[in-house]
Amino acid sequence: MAKVVIDNKMYEVNGSKNMLEICLSLGLNLPYFCWHPELGSVGACRQCAVIKYKDKEDTKGKLVMACLEPVADNMRISLEADEAKQFRAGNVEALMTNHPHDCPVCDEGGECHLQDMTVMTGHNYRRYNFKKRTHTNQYLGPFINHEMNRCIQCYRCVRFYKDYAGGKDLDVFGAHDDLYFGRHEEGVLENEFSGNLLEVCPTGVFTDKTLRKHFTRKWDLTNAPSICHGCALGCNIIASERYGSIRRILSRYNGDVNGYFLCDRGRFGYEYVNSEKRIQTPLKKQDGTFSQLTREQVIQEINAITSGKKLIGIGSPKASLESNFLLRQWVGAENFYAGMSNSEGKLVQLVLEILKAGKVKTPSLNEVKEYDAVFILGEDVTNTAPMLALNLRQAAKNKPDQKAAALDIPDWNDEGVRELVQGAKGPFYIASAHITKLDEIATQTCQLHPDDIARLGYAVANKINGQLPVLDSDEGEETLSQNIAKAMLAAKKPLIVAGISLFNQSIIESAANVASALKEQGKDVGLVYIVPEVNSVGLTMIADQFLDDAFEKATQAENDTLIILENDLYQRMDKNSTDAFFENYKNNITLDYLDNKTTQQATYILPATTFAEGNGTVINNEGRAQRFYQVYSPDNDVKSSWKWLQAMIPNTTSSCQSFDEVIKDLVDAFPELKGIQEIAPSEHFREGTQKIPREPHRYSGRTAMHADTEVSEHQPPSDTDSALSFTMEGYAGIPPAALTPFYWSPGWNSVQAINKYQIEVGGALHGGNPGKRLFEQKENNKADYFENIPSQFSPKEGSWFLLPFYHILGSDELSAQSPAIKERVPAPYVALNDNDASKAGIEEGDIIDVLVKEVNQKLTVKLNTGLPEGTIGLPKGLTATAGIQFPFWTTFKKLTDE
Amino acid sequence: MEKPLTEHIKNDNTWLSLKEYKKVGGYEGLQKALKLNPEEVTNIVKESGLKGRGGAGFSTGTKWSFVPMGDDVPTPKYFIANGDEMEPGSFKDRLLLEGNPHQLIEGMIIGSYAIQARYSYVFLRWAYHHAAKAISSAIQEAYEAGYLGQNILGSKFNLDMSLHISVGRYICGEETALLNALEGKRANPRTKPPFPVVSGLFGKPTVVNNVETLNNIPHILNKGAEWFKGLSKTDEGGTKLYGASGRVKKPGLWELPLGTTLRELLEVHAGGMQDGYKFKGVLPGGGSTDFLTEEHLDVPMDYASVGKAGSRLGTGTLIVLDDKTCTVGMLQNLEQFFAQESCGWCTPCREGLPWTAKLLDAIEKGKGKMEDLDTLTFQTHYMAPGNTYCALAPGAMEPLQSALKYFKTDFEKHIHEHKCPWEQ
Amino acid sequence: MIAEKILSSEEIKEIQEVYKHFPVKSAACIEGLKIIQKNHRWVSDEAVKELAEILEMSPAAIDSVATYYSLIFRRPVGEHVVMVCNSVSCWIMGCEKITNSLKEKLAVDYGETTADDRFTLLTIPCLGTCDHAPAMIIGEDLHRDLTTDKLDDILNSYK
Ligand SMILES: Cc1cc2nc3c(=O)[nH]c(=O)nc-3n(C[C@H](O)[C@H](O)[C@H](O)COP(=O)(O)O)c2cc1C
Ligand code: SF4
Numbered sequence A: 001m002a003k004v005v006i007d008n009k010m011y012e013v014n015g016s017k018n019m020l021e022i023c024l025s026l027g028l029n030l031p032y033f034c035w036h037p038e039l040g041s042v043g044a045c046r047q048c049a050v051i052k053y054k055d056k057e058d059t060k061g062k063l064v065m066a067c068l069e070p071v072a073d074n075m076r077i078s079l080e081a082d083e084a085k086q087f088r089a090g091n092v093e094a095l096m097t098n099h100p101h102d103c104p105v106c107d108e109g110g111e112c113h114l115q116d117m118t119v120m121t122g123h124n125y126r127r128y129n130f131k132k133r134t135h136t137n138q139y140l141g142p143f144i145n146h147e148m149n150r151c152i153q154c155y156r157c158v159r160f161y162k163d164y165a166g167g168k169d170l171d172v173f174g175a176h177d178d179l180y181f182g183r184h185e186e187g188v189l190e191n192e193f194s195g196n197l198l199e200v201c202p203t204g205v206f207t208d209k210t211l212r213k214h215f216t217r218k219w220d221l222t223n224a225p226s227i228c229h230g231c232a233l234g235c236n237i238i239a240s241e242r243y244g245s246i247r248r249i250l251s252r253y254n255g256d257v258n259g260y261f262l263c264d265r266g267r268f269g270y271e272y273v274n275s276e277k278r279i280q281t282p283l284k285k286q287d288g289t290f291s292q293l294t295r296e297q298v299i300q301e302i303n304a305i306t307s308g309k310k311l312i313g314i315g316s317p318k319a320s321l322e323s324n325f326l327l328r329q330w331v332g333a334e335n336f337y338a339g340m341s342n343s344e345g346k347l348v349q350l351v352l353e354i355l356k357a358g359k360v361k362t363p364s365l366n367e368v369k370e371y372d373a374v375f376i377l378g379e380d381v382t383n384t385a386p387m388l389a390l391n392l393r394q395a396a397k398n399k400p401d402q403k404a405a406a407l408d409i410p411d412w413n414d415e416g417v418r419e420l421v422q423g424a425k426g427p428f429y430i431a432s433a434h435i436t437k438l439d440e441i442a443t444q445t446c447q448l449h450p451d452d453i454a455r456l457g458y459a460v461a462n463k464i465n466g467q468l469p470v471l472d473s474d475e476g477e478e479t480l481s482q483n484i485a486k487a488m489l490a491a492k493k494p495l496i497v498a499g500i501s502l503f504n505q506s507i508i509e510s511a512a513n514v515a516s517a518l519k520e521q522g523k524d525v526g527l528v529y530i531v532p533e534v535n536s537v538g539l540t541m542i543a544d545q546f547l548d549d550a551f552e553k554a555t556q557a558e559n560d561t562l563i564i565l566e567n568d569l570y571q572r573m574d575k576n577s578t579d580a581f582f583e584n585y586k587n588n589i590t591l592d593y594l595d596n597k598t599t600q601q602a603t604y605i606l607p608a609t610t611f612a613e614g615n616g617t618v619i620n621n622e623g624r625a626q627r628f629y630q631v632y633s634p635d636n637d638v639k640s641s642w643k644w645l646q647a648m649i650p651n652t653t654s655s656c657q658s659f660d661e662v663i664k665d666l667v668d669a670f671p672e673l674k675g676i677q678e679i680a681p682s683e684h685f686r687e688g689t690q691k692i693p694r695e696p697h698r699y700s701g702r703t704a705m706h707a708d709t710e711v712s713e714h715q716p717p718s719d720t721d722s723a724l725s726f727t728m729e730g731y732a733g734i735p736p737a738a739l740t741p742f743y744w745s746p747g748w749n750s751v752q753a754i755n756k757y758q759i760e761v762g763g764a765l766h767g768g769n770p771g772k773r774l775f776e777q778k779e780n781n782k783a784d785y786f787e788n789i790p791s792q793f794s795p796k797e798g799s800w801f802l803l804p805f806y807h808i809l810g811s812d813e814l815s816a817q818s819p820a821i822k823e824r825v826p827a828p829y830v831a832l833n834d835n836d837a838s839k840a841g842i843e844e845g846d847i848i849d850v851l852v853k854e855v856n857q858k859l860t861v862k863l864n865t866g867l868p869e870g871t872i873g874l875p876k877g878l879t880a881t882a883g884i885q886f887p888f889w890t891t892f893k894k895l896t897d898e
Numbered sequence B: 001m002e003k004p005l006t007e008h009i010k011n012d013n014t015w016l017s018l019k020e021y022k023k024v025g026g027y028e029g030l031q032k033a034l035k036l037n038p039e040e041v042t043n044i045v046k047e048s049g050l051k052g053r054g055g056a057g058f059s060t061g062t063k064w065s066f067v068p069m070g071d072d073v074p075t076p077k078y079f080i081a082n083g084d085e086m087e088p089g090s091f092k093d094r095l096l097l098e099g100n101p102h103q104l105i106e107g108m109i110i111g112s113y114a115i116q117a118r119y120s121y122v123f124l125r126w127a128y129h130h131a132a133k134a135i136s137s138a139i140q141e142a143y144e145a146g147y148l149g150q151n152i153l154g155s156k157f158n159l160d161m162s163l164h165i166s167v168g169r170y171i172c173g174e175e176t177a178l179l180n181a182l183e184g185k186r187a188n189p190r191t192k193p194p195f196p197v198v199s200g201l202f203g204k205p206t207v208v209n210n211v212e213t214l215n216n217i218p219h220i221l222n223k224g225a226e227w228f229k230g231l232s233k234t235d236e237g238g239t240k241l242y243g244a245s246g247r248v249k250k251p252g253l254w255e256l257p258l259g260t261t262l263r264e265l266l267e268v269h270a271g272g273m274q275d276g277y278k279f280k281g282v283l284p285g286g287g288s289t290d291f292l293t294e295e296h297l298d299v300p301m302d303y304a305s306v307g308k309a310g311s312r313l314g315t316g317t318l319i320v321l322d323d324k325t326c327t328v329g330m331l332q333n334l335e336q337f338f339a340q341e342s343c344g345w346c347t348p349c350r351e352g353l354p355w356t357a358k359l360l361d362a363i364e365k366g367k368g369k370m371e372d373l374d375t376l377t378f379q380t381h382y383m384a385p386g387n388t389y390c391a392l393a394p395g396a397m398e399p400l401q402s403a404l405k406y407f408k409t410d411f412e413k414h415i416h417e418h419k420c421p422w423e424q
Numbered sequence C: 001m002i003a004e005k006i007l008s009s010e011e012i013k014e015i016q017e018v019y020k021h022f023p024v025k026s027a028a029c030i031e032g033l034k035i036i037q038k039n040h041r042w043v044s045d046e047a048v049k050e051l052a053e054i055l056e057m058s059p060a061a062i063d064s065v066a067t068y069y070s071l072i073f074r075r076p077v078g079e080h081v082v083m084v085c086n087s088v089s090c091w092i093m094g095c096e097k098i099t100n101s102l103k104e105k106l107a108v109d110y111g112e113t114t115a116d117d118r119f120t121l122l123t124i125p126c127l128g129t130c131d132h133a134p135a136m137i138i139g140e141d142l143h144r145d146l147t148t149d150k151l152d153d154i155l156n157s158y159k
């Protein structure tokens, strides 16, 4: 801590920060452009100028950039001094000399940092009356619109894209006042985190193309705090609506989870919510066609067919805990199946056991950035948990950055640190089934069969603790495992990352062994497991049977009604057995959002809410329970699954009425989940007497919204499930973090208003970051080690071991149905080992016949993926490969030319 | 009068070969240096009071003394000669580079030894092709004679040296920008701190010195700090290459005692103004220094005195403004240069300089308004030292702010007459 | 169809020789651009991509550097590049007359190349020969103390 005097007031402040961070943390309005809390300071824009005084006697002082000024005890500065104010106004004036002033037609207008800073500095009269320089714009793909003329050359885009996210295809070109930020030629921006440019850019150069299709100003959007459903990390998002459609997703700051950023799946994958394939009304199948029913009719009919009958319930890792729980209540625990394959479910269970045992700390997504050595086993993290990959990229810089700290170069001095370390990374080791994107930052990588990845893990564990089982390892494993063990032992905070994406139990077990062994060596080790879906962990906590179990039992028992919750079984199980499963049931009730193969099998379809229209709780891979809230209330029969279920559970003995009451019952049934009651205020919560408005106070057009059908103003829907309201009326201050629907503060209309919501910039939100970890590390917990070392993989003549390839844009069934993402989904392919291919006389781009579960598929060959000999790969989760249960042995053959 | 730096330079457009250089005492300074320990070498340079001849005038020995020394410091360290010389009106390093390359190389080897550098670069601007040939051949000779490479003169000191030829951009002369250029990157300057002596080329401790600065080093080692101090007229030590361009009778370059007056330079060495031209003002140290006028002619040209007179010694090459040349036109030319050479990193320089140049252009064309003079004054405050990321833009403001002080009526005349008064 | 490569194997070897001297390959970026320009007069988009491959950089990163420096030509230039100093000393000494005369003689404006592809006319900042202003540089040859009468002879020597 240090004492500083700012405009004659004394403050006690954090001595490791720079003065800009201090001023913003104190709530002072000091303009800036090039600084970003995650990207650090570079002093380029010169906007954060303040006067610094030598001592009390010094009245003149010297102009300095606050973002480059380390805090010093007894430092005196002024924001208000005339010289500083004039400089800042002049700086904006200079920036605006080439700016087009096109706010009325600019998508950023109304939430533009440049607008805010212009007003803040008081620059309002233009002296410059020469021609402005202009640029042409580029096509950058389906996500991002480019309008270079608005650029103020703060360099944030390239600093984020290149330095932070490892992007290669965005850069700055030219010099002096002729700078161009874009691609070296037109084309799709390839980086998985490109969408963050929208928020990182302080003006309207990079704007959201998906929003542009039906543009709405920020102040006209209805928003809710939500959780991304794209993968298991549970990044916090703000989802926004107008006229019954979701218009965009922004990152919602959570200092424990995703911080400031999101991946492109999370940001642009929302459009399926607005799909024409949405189920809008209850449907009933008769004679092979569906017809609409009213809500009352459908409840009545379902009650009639289900009462007193045996019910089978299939839950979903995409659905909330509440919905899964009520289905389980309805059908009974013994008839409730987690809607994932056994192979997946058992592995999630194993991960859950390890989490619960708490031998080693599982860091939060954000804490991952603090580790200084990384060992990844089996995961293609960029594609299976994208934001984790972004944070691992930051972790890779830690060890080299320690050199900068030793020279007293503060970590926020981005340029100083960068020049000193010269891009050095690591230690960072990756053992995966094929080449992965993160390989480019790795110290050493290897591509192995999953069993051999696990073997490497066991070998490393043995090198760390000689007591652990030794394997008859070959030489390659020997030196590599030696290197990895050494690097992990040399680190202060080694991090082990593994997951279930290769469906290999031994990988999970060996990763746990490595972590436990390091822990016992006194290391502050972290262990992160990646699981597939937003609520994989939550669902596994309340279910212990899976789809194969359900399929198996279905053929044995006398069967009646099947109820499927938000789950297309054809995505998870192969077609034949799924068809056979459905054969067993006369009645099949499906709750879902989009028309799919499973809904086609239903006798009744109930229109369920997506994340955008419903409330719920999900548990991420770390065991963090988080709440998402509905953005708007659709004016049709779409209802949350838990609401449908609640209405159908006969003679509910429980008091299940409101959302809070469902949670109460849930917690009573599963005391382990008690924490979920604390993750957000209850529906009764009020700020004073007021609810939290989902709409900004400038929301316009409410009285005219329904004018096409009716002239009188509609009664706004009321929200009986949460402390949020659907209107703009209500509490105007900063609400509890879990209930913050958007960021705004007087003078701060852009996303950068987030500063006002944090205790300290880049730190926790006021009142603490939302969400709650359900499992913590148990200190002094002695490790039990796993011992089942798999034997080395040996290729089979004429047969290949089929492995999954994951794609951030494509492997997730729902986001892949969003039009913008659809443009980026890869065409189906088959990946072959280069040697295997050349032996078979197959080249890149050839089309070959692959036998996938009794069906032959013609697929284009991809080489150079690093796949080990004897294995082949298929993309997971694309339409053409839906329902494949990896891994298995298969065959392929070259198509002859006839 | 001693002229240690230039006395042996031939005027037949050839450079001193190694043999010729050795004949006149070449590499004796190095031999002496290698017998001392590195810190002693640095101390001698410090004692000599040698100030950097690249423009900023920082004590060379002091700069060297900031380099971390000892066994557990980051290595390899680097030593760089700054031969970018792109400051308008400056042409002093060229003479040394073309005429006596070994003198530079010897200075660099001594400097490298003092900071225990392992690699050394001559950073040369593209346009100096003749110099490039001189330096390459001299480096080759030095290798062959054992002054470069492994175990130099049996001292166990190893040093490799190479020539880097730049591809344009004035900013490359700024020492941190130069480091980026050498690393193959865009030559934007870097933040200080950390200073290059701590984190320089490839993140390692690095010293950057001007070519003229380094040419002094062999002599200081050879003849001692006291000798060096005695060379100047004032107390700053050494000789200085002074030059003059513009409408003077004998434009040229001369090595003279540091502290020679402006009057002597103009009247004696440059031979006075050309017939029909009257002296109006002078930029004393290249395009980014403040004008001095008639009243300053007796100012001794050393760092402190020129500073006191309100300008900077800079490179010591005078650009003379005469009465038949339009002040506004000259400034427009200068500011256009700086605007075009801005790296584009920081706002004031990137946006302010083109604006300034456009205002001057408008005034020059008779389209200016009186408010434009306020805007120009605003620009000089806006781009004051410390306000920008590096010293380019503040340098660019020096001729302008002083012109607005001394020659304001020239601007006003343009505005009132709606044309350039010098236009025929 | 395999597109013809721009860079010859000798050039590639020369570039590879350069990066050996640096701790990272990317440090050879400027040198690489110079080598390409030496042999091809200018650096084409294709050449940028090929250099990117050699140095394991992205084309964007290479082009970011290439477009920064004023003496890397990203557009075709003629056989001889005529660069006239337009900085302050030469300006005082009348460089405008020289350039106007050159423009007339070559029938091109700045940045343009003569129809016969012989000359490209450009300006260059201070050539460091201010005591012999005005000056220009053609290829590697410096021409000083210019007057308009000397221009024909000079240009003719490049025919
Ligand atoms: C825009 C700019 C251009 C510069 N150009 C040169 C140059 O061409 N040559 C030079 O020696 N120093 C130049 N300098 C000064 C260098 O940054 C640095 O101070 C100098 O090379 C240090 O050497 P010295 O201590 O021997 O003077 C320039 C500085 C600035 C701000
Ligand atoms: S003053 Fe700023 S923009 Fe100008 S050259 Fe220096 S850093 Fe670059």
Ligand code: FES
Binding pocket: A020, A031, A032, A033, A034, A035, A041, A042, A043, A044, A045, A046, A047, A048, A049, A065, A066, A067, A068
């Ligand atoms: S925020 Fe400080 S200079 Fe840009």
